[in-house]
Amino acid sequence: MLAGGRAPMIRAAGAIADGLMGMPLCSPAFVEEVIRPMLADAADRAGREQPVPITGMTICAVSENSTQARALAATQLAVFAAGASAAPLIAFHGFEAEVAGDPRGVRAGRHPGRGGRRLGPDARHAGRPRNTEGGMGFHGTPKEAWERFAATFEGVYDEPLLFTAGKGMPKGGFEESLLGVCEAFGM
Structure with a gap:
């Protein structure tokens, strides 16, 4: 399996790998309109007959407080949106x-985890895609998170991988989100 989010690695996965591990910042539309066709084209050129499966990392934040979960998911979106590998998705x-x-x-x-200053409440919404409802992640209480995942990501990936991180989370926030993911998805 190859990991990738930009064209060269996606094409390489299509040509030679037994699967693609997608980046955490992907929407269903980007997967269907960009990644799957690129994988299929590369597989076809390499003479492969089977489709290349995609394991998709999906940003999620779960909390008993839905507003807090949204802010945490938005922080993760900001972290990944800032990376060069996200440029094609951001443009799409x-x-x-x-x-x-x-x-x-x-x-x-300059955000938690990279030695910079801590982002305050106003900064948590700077420089990121508008919301997680747009399909680049999901958030909410355990019940809301499950419903949002099912409505947005069900069937998008051959193997979904739920991603929650500690960057920008208040003390205890990562543990709460991780336990919420386990509750929401029966783990």
């Missing part, structure tokens, strides 16, 4: 101006 959805206009420094790496 037309979010270039939001990511480029990041006055709080997420693109410059």
Whole structure:
């Protein structure tokens, strides 16, 4: 299995790998309109007959407080949107101006986990795609998170991989989100 989010690695996975591990910042539309066709084309050129399966990492944040979960998911979106590997996805959805206009420094790496300052409540919404409902992640209480996942990501990936991270989370937030994911998805 190869990991990738940009064209060269996606094409390489289509040509030679037994699967693609997608980046955490992918929407169902991007998977269906960009990644799957690119994988299929590369597989066809390599003479492969079987489709290349995709394991998709999906950003999720779960909390008993839905507003807090949304803010946590949005922070993760900001972290991944700032990376160069997300550029094709950001362009696909037309979010270039939001990511480029990041006055709080997420693109410059000034966020928790990279030795920068802590993002305050106002900074948590700077420089990122508008929301997680757009299909680049999901959030909510355990019940809401399950419903959002099922409505948005069910059937998108051959193997979904739920991704929650500690960057930007308040003390105890990562553990709460991880336990919420386990509750929501019966793990």
